[in-house]
Amino acid sequence: MTDTSPLSAYQARLQSGDLKPDQGQAEAMVHLDHLFHALTARQNQPRQTGFGRFFSRSKTPAASPPKGLYLYGGVGRGKTLLMDIFAVVSKGLHSQRFHFHDFMVQAQNAIQAARQAGKSDPIDHAADQLISAGSVICFDEMEVRDIADAMIIRRLFLSLWDKGMVLVTTSNRRPDQLYLNGLHRERFLPFIDDLNTRLNVQHIASGQDWRKAFLQSVSGWHLQPCPQDQKIHHALNEIFRQLSGNTAITAETMNFSGRSLRFDRVAGDVVDTDFDSLCSQPLGVRDYLAMADRFSGLILRDIPVLDDTLQNEARRFMWLVDALYDRGRFMIASAQVQVGELYRGERWAFEFDRTCSRLQEMARFRGINFDR
Template identity: 40%
Template sequence: MERFEDIYAEEVAAGRIEADPAQEAVLPEFTRLSQALAEKPARRGFFGRKTSEPVQGLYLWGGVGRGKSMLMDLFARRVEVAGGQRRVHFHGFMQETHAAIGRARKRGVDDAIKPVADDIADGLRLLCLDEMQIGDITDAMIVGRLFERLFEQGVTVVTTSNRPPDDLYKDGLNRNLFLPFIDLLKQRMKVVELASPRDWRQDRIAGADLYFTPADARAREGIDALWERLTGGAEPETLRLEVTGRTVELPRYAAGVVRAGFWDLCGRPLGAADYLALAEHVRVLMLENVPRLGADNYNEAKRFVTLIDALYEAETRLVMSAADRPEGLYAEGTGAFEFERTASRLHEMQSEGWGAEQA
C-alpha cells in the first residue's frame, strides 16, 4: 500500500501542488485510513452483528483555503478501498437524503431514516463529504440517527469542515438535541485541525485579473486558467440549493467555486433568496458573458444588480467577463442611475484583498 506522504510528495514534485508543512502534518492520518481500508471489511456474524469495529474516520477542519478539500480529493482519487466509495459535497448529500426520506414517507414508511441510511450504506465502505456545515434545523434533527446507522453498517466517513465539531450548528434552534451527534463524531472520527497560516485560495487569486472585457476568447482563456488554479483541476459536480421549496441547480461546482453564464443566473426567474443562498454556499463565483444592460433586458439587469448585492454583502469573490467596463455596462435608460452603485461595487470587488476573509 502506497504511503500518502509519498503520494503528496509526488504531487509536489510534479508541480501540481506546493508543499505546506501544515498539510504534511496531517498526511499520516490519510496513510492510516488507506492501509486500513485496503483490508477486507469485517465479516458479519449472526443477526447482522459485526465481528469487529469499522475503521475510524477523519474529521479535518480549519480555515477556508487551507487545502482541506484538496487533500480529501487527492485521498479519494488514490485510495484503494476494499469496497465501494463515494465523494460528495455535504450540502448535496443532505439534499439527496431529505429527498429519499420524502419518497419513503410517501410509500407509507413512518420511520424512514433507517431504511434510507441502509440504502446509502449498501455496498459503501468509504464516504468522503466536503464542507460539513449544519445551518438548517431539518439537517440538525436527522444527522445523528443517519450517521449512527451509517457507522453501524461499517461506513467510514472522511469529512472536511471550516468549524470544529463543537461549533457545528452553533446557537441553532433546539441545539441540545443536536449535541449527541457531536459526541458521535468525536467517537467515530479522529478530529484533526489543518492549522496552516496560509490561505492558498486567496494566494491563487491575488494579483490575477478578475474582470475581463470584452467577453471574448481571451477572457475565456483567462477564466479557464483561474478555474484550474482555484479548483486544482477537480472534476466539477452539480451544486443543488434548496430555496423556499425549489431546487436551484448549478452544474459547474468544485472546491467552493461555481462557474456559470450570465443567462444561467440572471435569465431565469431567480430572486434575492436564491442569490443569498448561492453567496452563502460558495467562496468564488465565476460569471461569464455579462452583456450590456438596458431596456431590452431590464428584468435580467435587475436580477444582476440583486446578485451583485448578495455577493457583495457575503464578501464572495467574483470573477467576471463582460461586454464593457462596469461603468459602461448600463450606460443609459431607466435604471442607469441606480446602476452606478453596482458599478462601484464591481470595481471594489476587484481590489486587492477584498473578500480575504471568505475567499
C-alpha cells in the first residue's frame, strides 16, 4: 500500500501547479483523508489467530467499519477529481471504484442471474458478488432516477453494509434530494435515512466554478463545412482537455437494454464522441436519458445535414437533445451548417423546430444547471 495519503497527494498536485487552490475542495479532501486513515488503522489492527486467540483473556474483536462519506456539491466543484485521488491512494485498502449507474447495472444483472439460478435470496447473493473484490466501494455521481433501482437499492445496500461495506460517494444532490418526485418515493425514503446514519454527509462549499467560467468563454456550436478540417478537431480537443479538469481520460462502456455502447474518451463526467456513435445506433429515449444521467455534458463531433434519408438518425438526435436539455446538461458540437439549417427534410420538420430552439439555447449555455 502506498504511503501517500489523499491529502498529501492533493497538496502535491497543488504545489506542482497541476491544481489551483480551492477552499471547498481542500475541506472535502480533509474528510477523505480522515476516512483513509481510519480505514488504514482498521486494516493494520493486529488480530490474534489460532491458539493465541483461543487462550487469550483479552480478546479484541475486529473493529467495526468506520462511517462512510457522502460528498455533494454542484457541477464543476471537482468531485470526480477528489474521488480519483482517493480511489488511487486507497487501492491497498481493498477499494473498488464505480460510476453509480454502472454499479447499478451490474447489480441488476447479478440479481437477475441469481433469480434464474434459483437462489433463495437473489439480492443477498448479488451483494456477495459485488463486495467480493473489495469492501470499500467508491461511487462517482450517485443519482437515482430509475424506479427499478429505487425499489431494490435499500435491500441491496443493507446487505452490503451487513457484509462490511464502507461507502464513499459523490453526488450533485443532498441525500434528501435523491429520487425527488420519483414514483413510489415513500418506499425510497428509508434509504435516505440509512445514508444520513451510516455516512458522514459533507457539502463541498461553493468556490470558483472553473467549468462554468470556461463554458461561458467558448462557443457551443462550431461550424465545420469540411469534415476533414483539422482546425476544428484541434479546437475541440483543447476544449475537452480543459473540461476534463486534469481528470484521467479513459474508455467506458455503458450497458443499455440488450446492447452496449463504448466511449473511447471519457474524463469524469464529460464524454467526447461523435454523431454516428450516438445517433446511428439503435438507441431509444431511455438510453439517452441514462446517458444524460451519467454525463454532465458532452462534445459531439461531425453532425451532418439531416434530411429524409436520415430519418432514424434525425429522430435519435432529437431524443438526445431533449434528454440533455431536460437534465440541464451541456453540449459542445461541430456541424457542417448552422443550427437553423441543420434539418432539410419533411418527415420531422415540425418536431425539429423545438430541437433547433433548444440547440440555440444550449449553444449559448442557457438552461444549464450548474448547481446540480
